[in-house]
Amino acid sequence: MINYYEYETSPRKEEPIEPVRKRTKKKENTVHNKDDIRKKIRKAQVIEKRKNVKHIIEIGIVFVLLLTISYRYALINSRFSQKESLKASLAELQKQNAQLKVSIEQGMNINNIEQAAKEKLGMQKLDNNQKVYITLQKKDYVESSTDTENNEEDSWWQKLLKTLKGEQ
Numbered sequence: 674m675i676n677y678y679e680y681e682t683s684p685r686k687e688e689p690i691e692p693v694r695k696r697t698k699k700k701e702n703t704v705h706n707k708d709d710i711r712k713k714i715r716k717a718q719v720i721e722k723r724k725n726v727k728h729i730i731e732i733g734i735v736f737v738l739l740l741t742i743s744y745r746y747a748l749i750n751s752r753f754s755q756k757e758s759l760k761a762s763l764a765e766l767q768k769q770n771a772q773l774k775v776s777i778e779q780g781m782n783i784n785n786i787e788q789a790a791k792e793k794l795g796m797q798k799l800d801n802n803q804k805v806y807i808t809l810q811k812k813d814y815v816e817s818s819t820d821t822e823n824n825e826e827d828s829w830w831q832k833l834l835k836t837l838k839g840e841q
Contacts, residue, residue: 790796827835
């Protein structure tokens with residue numbers, strides 16, 4: 674160390690410029706007895722078990738999510754196959770309906786209807802002796818009501834007076 678003075682009005686001692694080393698305390702990682710060692714080992718085991726349980730729970734959650742997604746896809750697939758089978762049956766019914774319409778149109782021929790009436794129902798055409806003729810007069814008989822003409826000719830106040838007197 675160099676001790677020297679400055680030449681000024683007040684004498685003071687200047688300290689030398691050297692880096693000051695700070696002392697750092699060493700952390701003591703040493704364990705003094707067996708109980709402390711056991712406690713630390715047990716603590717480490719508990720922490721490790723918690724980590725393992727956490728991983729198992731995460732895996733379980735992922736498994737449940739995947740199971741749910743696959744179940745939904747299975748439901749969607751079954752609904753889709755059900756829809757397709759209903760579409761196929763609808764197409765079949767529409768085809769049968771069209772065939773029945775064609776057969777009805779072919780069967781609506783007057784000759785076919787007449788033949789079916791004769792064979793199945795036993796119907797026959799009319800003979801002249803089964804026909805009955807009626808002669809009607811050509812003049813129409815219509816009677817007009819005089820009451821309705823009378824009511825139409827009355828004015829509204831005359832109708833009111835008749836109603837009040839009790840004539841109607």
